[in-house]
Every structure is written in structure tokens, then in C-alpha cells.
Amino acid sequence: MTLDIQSPYHAWRKLKNIAMSVLSLVCAVAVVAPLALILFYLLKEGAGSVDWRFFTQLPKPVGEAGGGMANAIVGTLTLLALASLIGVPVGVLGGVYLSEYGAERVNWWIRFGADVLNGVPSIVWGIVAYALVVVPMKGFSAYAGGVALGFMMIPLIIRTTEEVLLLVPNGYREAALALGISRWKIIVHIVMKTALRGIVTGVLLAGARIAGETAPLLFTAFGNRFWTHHLKDPIAALPLQIFSYAISPYDDWHRQAWAGALVLILIIFLINVGVRALTRGRLFGAPR
Amino acid sequence: MTVIPTATQPEQEAKLPGSEKPQRPVHTVFATPARREKPSRGTPVSEVAFEVDNLCCWFGQNQAVYDLSLRLPAKAVTAIIGPSGCGKSTFLRCLNRMHELVRGSRLTGQIRLFGEDIHGSRVDATLVRRRVGMVFQKSNPFPTMTIAENVTVGLRLNGVRGRAVLEKRMERALRMAALWDEVKDRLDRPGTSLSGGQQQRLCIARALAVQPEVLLMDEPASALDPIATMKIEELIQELKKDYTIVIVTHNMQQAARCSDHTAFFYMGRLVEYDRTEKVFTNPSNKQTEDYVTGRFG
Numbered sequence: 096m097t098l099d100i101q102s103p104y105h106a107w108r109k110l111k112n113i114a115m116s117v118l119s120l121v122c123a124v125a126v127v128a129p130l131a132l133i134l135f136y137l138l139k140e141g142a143g144s145v146d147w148r149f150f151t152q153l154p155k156p157v158g159e160a161g162g163g164m165a166n167a168i169v170g171t172l173t174l175l176a177l178a179s180l181i182g183v184p185v186g187v188l189g190g191v192y193l194s195e196y197g198a199e200r201v202n203w204w205i206r207f208g209a210d211v212l213n214g215v216p217s218i219v220w221g222i223v224a225y226a227l228v229v230v231p232m233k234g235f236s237a238y239a240g241g242v243a244l245g246f247m248m249i250p251l252i253i254r255t256t257e258e259v260l261l262l263v264p265n266g267y268r269e270a271a272l273a274l275g276i277s278r279w280k281i282i283v284h285i286v287m288k289t290a291l292r293g294i295v296t297g298v299l300l301a302g303a304r305i306a307g308e309t310a311p312l313l314f315t316a317f318g319n320r321f322w323t324h325h326l327k328d329p330i331a332a333l334p335l336q337i338f339s340y341a342i343s344p345y346d347d348w349h350r351q352a353w354a355g356a357l358v359l360i361l362i363i364f365l366i367n368v369g370v371r372a373l374t375r376g377r378l379f380g381a382p383r
Numbered sequence: 384m385t386v387i388p389t390a391t392q393p394e395q396e397a398k399l400p401g402s403e404k405p406q407r408p409v410h411t412v413f414a415t416p417a418r419r420e421k422p423s424r425g426t427p428v429s430e431v432a433f434e435v436d437n438l439c440c441w442f443g444q445n446q447a448v449y450d451l452s453l454r455l456p457a458k459a460v461t462a463i464i465g466p467s468g469c470g471k472s473t474f475l476r477c478l479n480r481m482h483e484l485v486r487g488s489r490l491t492g493q494i495r496l497f498g499e500d501i502h503g504s505r506v507d508a509t510l511v512r513r514r515v516g517m518v519f520q521k522s523n524p525f526p527t528m529t530i531a532e533n534v535t536v537g538l539r540l541n542g543v544r545g546r547a548v549l550e551k552r553m554e555r556a557l558r559m560a561a562l563w564d565e566v567k568d569r570l571d572r573p574g575t576s577l578s579g580g581q582q583q584r585l586c587i588a589r590a591l592a593v594q595p596e597v598l599l600m601d602e603p604a605s606a607l608d609p610i611a612t613m614k615i616e617e618l619i620q621e622l623k624k625d626y627t628i629v630i631v632t633h634n635m636q637q638a639a640r641c642s643d644h645t646a647f648f649y650m651g652r653l654v655e656y657d658r659t660e661k662v663f664t665n666p667s668n669k670q671t672e673d674y675v676t677g678r679f680g
Contacts (some may be wrong), residue, residue: 264523266521267525270586271525272481272484273481273512273519274512274536274537274590276509276536276537276540277509277540278509280540281540285527290524368550
């Protein structure tokens, strides 16, 4: 029996085909559209207030014009550094354990734990850091904020590190073993080196993810209108400053909050662009 | 005096493919080779590199190698042939303790390297692997390293320091692998920039640089074109002056061309082991004959 290639049934099939393509295109655009809208709105509202003073000056008291968020920008970077001190070693080594050492049953529990922790509301991390750091130290501090954010980084980094290490072909491990190289040297010098771009990408993405967190900092880092001279003291952070300025009744501060939001999203945007430049479509391999 | 090769034959009748005899338990008593068969005339007499006794290997519940006993001569090439899944790669990976790295794997029996039990309680598997190098089917130079770094990585990570020493040993390894002239002007290029055949010789150089006594080769030329294959085979002939070489191959012409002794494996058992010439021209076992003449497998 021959197939009737002009059958109306096939026209209907073509129609369905087109409908599905259009539907998925609309959904894809819907993913990108909010990003464009957010950027557009932030630029419109905030760009006017972003000038060099914003990056160099402390906040001014209410009523005085000008002032900036220099302390909050430095504070956010400080908190990111503190968080990385906890999150990067624990996360990366945890990922190494999952990929290189762990028994299947243990791994299942660790992965499950990491996935649950990834879903823990960020305010809960704030409470954890409050109980672990703020209460014993009798005060809000940069340390406490760093601990809260560092804990949040761990499960993110564990999973990305494990995934990129598993992408390293087993042939490299076997070749190295056959050369009589010890296990840990193989992991450090061959497996991790091969997957280095992927690991760094995971760390940067985790950093970008926590850079915008506000809730865990509310009762840990607490915020500060001035420079923080010691990490035992409360420290400012961009998201905190945006939060307190946005809920204030002053127009000056609202404008500053818009500017802060713009700067924060630009920092995260830059990290993501950096990640793209680093990976260029490949998660590991020799530098070109 | 050690007479080689000395394959021990299972006492049971050779099974034809597809015959449904239940498999016998391992550790059957083997007739010792000396008692069982007179070595054929002209069998070389030399030092033994590996003595394997009653080796059985499992992957989980699946037994891959059954009660294998044989002697591998030093400074000679032994080829292992047999159809896919016959246990030849597993056997090879037992010789440098790579088999045990597979999850759920285990083995019984004894393997001695120049008289030393490689599974002895005080033996470090890492050091066994330094004496028994391996080249894999798929060439795998480390992608983050240059040609020079690839060759010296085994030395550097095992604590050899000193630029002059490393350079000397790198050049020697590359020369032995017949690659020096092709790469001496681009030692700083990535190892992965070489052609497939060159990459495989780079892997051989990498294995030779740590100065092993034995080189295991798991189908080293099966992914290469005929010219690259020929180069690897010529290289094997050169290397056997200094090294004990055990090569697993699917290619019977290759086994016939470059080996001194050939072992035929079938379904996890050693069926025949003799001088290569004998295995290919006058095999004593019907299964071997069928395999080498291409009637099955």
C-alpha cells in the first residue's frame, strides 16, 4: 500500500508541529524576558544615581544629598571572601569524596543531604549562624555573615564539583595508576587539574548565587552604616543596604536603593560573564 | 631450569563453543606442566617474569577468569588472544593489580613477579604498578599537559626532581618509543595535539619513562591505522630486548607477527599456550585451531 503524501491528516500533523515549535519558542522567550525587564527597569531607575561617589563614599545621613555605598560594596566582597573560606574547601573536597572515594550507599546519603540543603530556605541558614556564631560571640559580626553564606555554598559546590569530576574520563585515572602514582596525587595533579575550569565555574556560580542573599545576613552580618574595621563587628552588605533603604520613607534613599540593586546585579552579571569566558563551551581541558 | 611456555591444561575435554556443560568449580588440581607434556623442541629457556598459579577473577557474581596457571617469560613478547569477553583483559589487569580497582571485583590464586607475590601482605600496589607499566587500547595523554610533561609525569609525581635528570629521561623514553624525531621541536605543545598513532607512542613513552620491568599492552593498536600499527609493532620488537611485554590483541596477524609465545583464552580459561609459531601452524587444541583459522570468534 502506498502512502498518500497529500493526505489531510499530514497537514494536521504539520500544523501540530508548527504549534509546538511556536509554543516552545514563547516559553524560551519568557525565560529571557524577565531578565531584560529587570535590567531595563534597574537601569532606568538606578543609573542616574550611580556615579563615582556611589563607589567611594559612605552613606550620608537623611536629608544630605550624595553619599554612596562604598562600605556595602566592600562588605559584600568581604562576606563573599569569608564564605569562600568555608564553602570552597569543604565543598570541593566533599565533591572529590563523592566522585573519587565514596561508596555508593554513602554517596547516596551525601547527595540526598546536599540536595535537601540546597532547598533549605536561606533565612534558616541565618538562624543556624546566629546560634553557632552570634550567640557565643555575643554580637553580630562579619564572621557570622560569612559562616551563614559559607554554609549555603557547601551543598552547591559539592554537587557541581562532583559532576565535573565525574566527567573526567576514567582512562586518565587508570593511566596514572598504571604509572605507579599514588591516589591522592592522581586526584590533585591529574583529575582535579583536568576538571579545574569546571570546579572554578561551580565556585563562581555559587558565589554569584549567595552574593544577593539578604535573609541569612539580617541577624548575622546585621549591616553597618560605616566602615567595618574588624571582622568581629557588624558589616554592611549590598542586599542589606538595599533592603533597609527600600523600606525607608525617604526619596533619596529609594534612589540609592535602586542604584545599589543595579550595582549588585551588575556584579552577579560580571561573575556570570566571567564563567562564560572561562568555560567557552567546555567544562575542562587544556588551556588553548 | 625453567621451561617456557608451560601452559597447564584443564583435564576436562575441551569444550566446543555452545556446549552446555556446567562449569566446574575453580581450584581443580592441575597437572604440572612438566609431568603433563614435554616442551616442544626449541622452546626457549629463559628467566620467568610472571608465574601465575590458579588465578580466578570475579566481577561481583560473574567469574571472568577460571583457574589460570601459566608462566610468562622475561624479555620476550607474549600475546594473549581470544574472542571478546574471554577474560584476557581481566587477566592482564591482574598482572599490575588494576583488576582490584573495579568495584566488587576479587580474585584468588597467586601471581609472582620475579618470584615475589604481588598480592603479598606487605606489597604496595602502587609500587607493583611502577614495575609493571601498562598501555591502554585508547591512547590517553593527559589533556592538561604538554608532550614533555606527559612523558615525565610519572617521574615528577613520584618525586624525581631536577630539570637535567627529567630532560635526559624524557629524551630516552621518547627515543625508545620512536617518537623523539617527530616531537623534539614541539615538546611544549599539548600531548593531545599529536596524531592518534603518535599519541599512543607518547603513552608508551610515558609508561617507559618510569623504567618498569614489564609492559602490559591492552590492544595497543586496535584504534590505529595500518601504518601506525606497523610502527607500534616495530617498536614492540625493539622493546623486547629490555622489557617483558604482554600484549592482548584481537588481531591474530598481529599476534603472529610480533609475539614469541601466544596464549589462547576462551570463556575465561586458558586453552592453549605455546610458541607462537606452533599455536598458529600446528595448534594442539581443536578450539585454538578453529579460532586461529577464523572458524569462530
